[in-house]
Amino acid sequence: MWFLEWCALGPLIAFALGFWLGIWWQRWDNEGEAMTYLQLKALCELLMVSDPFPLDANSEELLKGLADKEAKQHGFDTWIDAFHGPDEKEVPHD
Numbered sequence: 001m002w003f004l005e006w007c008a009l010g011p012l013i014a015f016a017l018g019f020w021l022g023i024w025w026q027r028w029d030n031e032g033e034a035m036t037y038l039q040l041k042a043l044c045e046l047l048m049v050s051d052p053f054p055l056d057a058n059s060e061e062l063l064k065g066l067a068d069k070e071a072k073q074h075g076f077d078t079w080i081d082a083f084h085g086p087d088e089k090e091v092p093h094d
Contacts (some may be wrong), residue, residue, distance in 0.1 A: 034073045043067050044083035 035043075047067060053060040067079035076082040 035070050037074055040067070040070050040074055040079075040082055041085070043070070044079050047079060048083055 043063075044067060047064060050060075064079060067082070071077070071079045071082040074082060074085075076085060
């Protein structure tokens with residue numbers, strides 16, 4: 001039964017990851033700025049629920065590497081630490 005549920009959610013998660021990565025890449029390419037903490041939390045949440053990862057291993061490695069890089073810019077060791085970091089209500093808007 002979980003397989004049928006995953007088949008329904010897999011394309012949606014893949015679309016969300018691709019859409020988010022496209023927006024982030026455009027912003028990074030144009031402005032060279034780090035993402036906001038709330039954007040990082042959204043990416044971490046998508047990565048956390050994407051198990052098994054809906055794309056190939058290279059894509060997973062790329063996204064997790066980007067998330068780690070952004071997490072370090074926000075003072076975390078890894079994207080997993082950022083995922084478990086403060087909630088939106090506890091963080092001032094950047």
